[in-house]
Amino acid sequence: MKRIGVLNVGGDCPGLNAVIRALIVKGAHEDVEIVGVYDGFMGLVEDKMSILAKEHVSGRLPEGGFVLGSSKYDPTANPDDLKKLKDNFSKYQITSLILLTGHTGTNIALKLADEGIPSVIIPATIDNDLNWTDLSIGYLTALQTVSDALDRLHSTASAGHRVIVVEVGGDESGWLAIIGGMVGGADYIITPEVEFVPTQLIDNIKRRYDIGRRFSLVVVEEKVKLPEEIKNIVKDPKIRSYMRPSELVAEYINENFENIECRTVNLDYLQRAGTPTSFDRYLAFKFGFSAIEAVKKGKTNIALGLKGFDVVETPYNKEILKNKEVDIEIYKMAELFF
Structure with missing residues (x-):
């Protein structure tokens, strides 16, 4: 059985609980165990984790926020905390981390990959500024x-x-x-x-x-x-x-x-805040299922993205840290109404 640790790194956004729900449901189908990591990377450092089952997210689908909590803490900034993270990652026999995040977690994920800690990124940010995906969970809400x-x-x-x-x-x-x-x-x-x-x-x-x-x-x-x-x-x-x-x-x-x-x-x-829109929930399901499938196949250190209606995989590289700006033509559309 594979085991993944899921956490939110950075700010929360609508749709995160829907991702957890999708991971648990798909994980049970694929014989992948889901470990919930509380308060971002602080949970991995401080050993605050628990096995998640369907009852943990029952009724949470329409809720904003995140049942596991979140933080922007970067464990690579402190050698002692990085060691604790590695020890807990090994102790709990975690196959890979699933990071629900934007630029904050992406930057940390690349550094952890160099330290031998694999992960898969699910784009989750209201900013929609990640250059490998058309849409991020939370943006539409x-x-x-x-x-x-x-x-x-x-x-x-x-x-x-x-x-x-x-x-x-x-x-x-x-x-x-x-x-x-x-x-x-x-x-x-x-x-x-x-x-x-x-x-x-x-x-x-x-x-x-x-x-x-x-x-x-x-x-x-x-x-x-x-x-x-x-x-x-x-x-x-x-x-x-x-x-x-x-x-x-x-x-x-x-x-x-x-x-x-x-x-x-x-x-x-x-x-x-607030109830995630229907499409943000759909994105959460789509990305959650794809993350489980990727880990099941042994794929890690990839960022999942949406291109059209298809989920694509982008290997970790420095390019994914770049900001995605809005096409100037969209602004020109808006400007006609001024």
Whole structure:
């Protein structure tokens, strides 16, 4: 019997419990035992693991979060912890680790592979910024959260004649900002893939007010690099260092309009929460089954990805650490609605 250890490394996302369910069901069919590792790699270091059965995930399918917990801890940063991890990996006779993760876990997986600890990656991140897969588990649910939030904010922005600056996730890619902003009816989108020209934002808002559209929704990606003109709107560098990009953009808007009320909304952890969409659950099942099949065949040190509707395998290499940016043509689609 083969035995795999499953863990979430990095931030949680909707659909993780569905992956566990798929691993347990497929594992039982293929005579593969599933070991749940609690709180990311901390569980392997601190010996916090348990054999999982169907009852552990009964009723969990529609839940967000993750029944095993998660963390970003990197065991390769501490030689003593790395040794403990190796000892527990050997003690429990684990064949391979299954990592539900984005860039954080991918980076660790490559380092552990060099240390003789094999793994298989299932892409799970709301950022959808992994270059070996079209979609990651959790992205579509987070995208729906962004779209729903913008739908709701339209009414209050319109009623109060406000500008509302909405900050969304994405790490350093605009998959949530651009597509979420477009389908949610954003009036301007600020994202890492496109140079931000502050005067264009101001002109856009002014034009809307001049034609009677006395409100605007501005979407800002969480790690966008803002020009000095925006950052320097707050003179105190200490205060500025604590401000979110959305807050700096809002300050800039307030400075350029006397009679327009500007407010901010940061969707933050709301994007990681909630019931996974149907397709995120389907992805979870598809990736979970494929991971079991790969381990059963002796395949490890691979990243599973979706290309079209097919699961593909990418061997570990430095290229998979690169960021997947949004095609500029998608932004141009969104821009036509500004």
